[in-house]
Amino acid sequence: MSHDSKHFHLNAFLMGVGHHEAAWRHPRTEAHRVLDVAHFQELGRIAERGKLDSVFFADGLAVGPRIKHNTQAIFEPVTLLTAIAVATARIGLIATASTSYGDPYNLARKFTSLDHISAGRAGWNIVTSAGADEAANFGIDGIPSHRGRYDRAEEFVDVTLALWDSWEDGAVVLDASSGVFADPTKVHTVDHAGERFRVRGPLNSPRSVQGRPLLVQAGSSESGKEFAAKYAEAVFTAQRTLEQGQEFYRDLKARVVRHGRSADDLKVLPGIVPFIADTRAEAEELERSFTDLISPEYSLRQLSAILGVDLTEHALDAPLPPLPPVDEIQGNKSRYELVKDLAGEGDRTVRELIGLLGGGRGHRTFAGTPDQVADELQTWFEQGAADGFNIMPPYLPGGLDDFVDRVVPILQERGLFRTEYTASTLRGHYGLADPGNRFARTATDVSA
């Protein structure tokens, strides 16, 4: 497989005191730190110490049925990343925001503001908000259709990209002597009039030093992959085996090329939940110590929501009941497929399935020594399944510390990962070119 460099990329996907759903109950964490912005600033600094490309916070627009047993996000991710931005200098800062609720103008502004505050380190993970709980907070009954969500997402992103182009590089003149703040010939209306949005522009904030925030996406359904192939510059994905990872990688890169882009314009980042210890046995024991703390009541609700069947009264040690066909799932189709696939392997019981999902909600968990984790990443990278990885520490900050202090040095020794930052922007870390600007005149235009 082709790569744009011999290095791969690393994003740290951060969540409360860890991705494992029972992390906050485990002795390796302090639960109250989910309330403490300093905890999250520390995570940003640890990731930067490891020279990682970026940190990422997911988001949802409802509490759902899980507040009794699972930690609830306290902070809105763009404000949280702003707090991290001013405590760090290099690490990229990616936040989820929804195209189904809210307006392109407000979203473009919010991310540009983070991009200015961080001097070009902002990224937007585009989601379409599948949940009925989220819809109910925005005046919509039931689950919005998959197709409708993606149609809206396309128009939303088109408008947002136009707004981000509305100030050209160099539009801000700031000439005190002549009293000229901005060059009006470099600030443009966008005059979008589409099916769902009418937006005149320009945006009320200039272009950032990286041009515009990075576009990230994580949908793995057919619509999701097409959307990613058209727009995304990085993709987070849940792939459980090397073969599945290779297939996803080949498929998505081919789609990117079919959309007229270079395969390297999109970085594929499979997720991994690493349990790291001195021996594999100790790492597996560590993983078990987390699984033992899972609350079945919470997990059954979560599994029911994913699979579209009520399992809350289902016997834990029985196999799953028959599942609805995928075309009846209006929520996250790829997560459904992944869990169904997982459930089918060896006719797992509900209890076994809950344990497998507890670490990373369907993402691959891996228990091993630092060398074994590094081997695994190297294999996926060299065998054409990844341009980098979405590291999902099961507990925080310890799990991130261990990855940065024990795995990253091995990757660096093997020449697989940078030893120093060579860029100052998120776009630069991922080796992506300047995104260009639809309004910028070329030298030829100017002379004409």
Add this chain to the structure above:
Amino acid sequence: MSHDSKHFHLNAFLMGVGHHEAAWRHPRTEAHRVLDVAHFQELGRIAERGKLDSVFFADGLAVGPRIKHNTQAIFEPVTLLTAIAVATARIGLIATASTSYGDPYNLARKFTSLDHISAGRAGWNIVTSAGADEAANFGIDGIPSHRGRYDRAEEFVDVTLALWDSWEDGAVVLDASSGVFADPTKVHTVDHAGERFRVRGPLNSPRSVQGRPLLVQAGSSESGKEFAAKYAEAVFTAQRTLEQGQEFYRDLKARVVRHGRSADDLKVLPGIVPFIADTRAEAEELERSFTDLISPEYSLRQLSAILGVDLTEHALDAPLPPLPPVDEIQGNKSRYELVKDLAGEGDRTVRELIGLLGGGRGHRTFAGTPDQVADELQTWFEQGAADGFNIMPPYLPGGLDDFVDRVVPILQERGLFRTEYTASTLRGHYGLADPGNRFARTATDVSA
């Protein structure tokens, strides 16, 4: 007049490198700092050094016709205040956000996130976005009607307040041993179904330590004053004379009482743009040095927008043409009335009017010694025109430094202003009570 204490309150209204429209061209500022988040963090620290109650950033959702000659805000205020929050410990943090565009759920979340990050220092300045330029960025043609904007604002705020109540104090349990994160009996849906919004709730973030963000408002029209009397806990207002200030104060406090609230539940904060120097003559010379840098092209556009007549071709040294009646103004009615009033005083020419407006866009400017500034504030406070003041430094950071280092100590010596913070939240600084929670059961409820 009654006051809840012998101390008054001080908010610093901050804007770029100063409120004076030509501030960025003046030798006392460095224009490029409008692009630098560290500049704004420094302003927050200066205000905190002066023990001020809060800092405030206004906002608008369009660039308007002013980008050539006037500095444009770079940062969205809630992200900017987040950057200031983590660089300070006590100063309150107030941001403008619009009820005409956007959703209550997203707004409630954003401000709660700032409230958590700052440990209870967030405030929301509620605006209804009068401009046609703003409307055009959200799919609306022309200027939305005054009445329609305020109707929407009432429902928007009602939903937001309900969402902020949706988690009771103590809802977050965080009991690792039992695995209980939250007490579901203390987390409530809001089930709002109104004319413009349907929102189920609960909010996806717990209640903050100050209960909910402070509600601030600045409308001075009839609708604006009624809205403030019903909801606001602090009001920014432009009053040019002591008599006008007293009349506004009496009127607004009476309205507050008619809405069943205590007069002290709302703090009236008139704006003042202070030019401070060792002598009054030097202060006036300082003010003139700013006025001399005003660009008439910019000012004529701004004045045209306020007054609803095109003055861009009008002779600078001629008096104003006849103005439309106030009921034809769909934009900011109180700003229109203020400017019309100002223009009528002595048949001012357009050039004179521009000079008067350049400092604070209609807010009172005052040039004097530190003692004279302190005298002026003391008079307004003691004569029943103010519970405190909205300090609008004409240039930054110097104008804020001068106020904090030269005027605040005089106010402290006179016993008019705190010498140390006595509270840790914004609500505490303004001497406001816990806002209560509609869902909280009393001890009687529980025993029943």
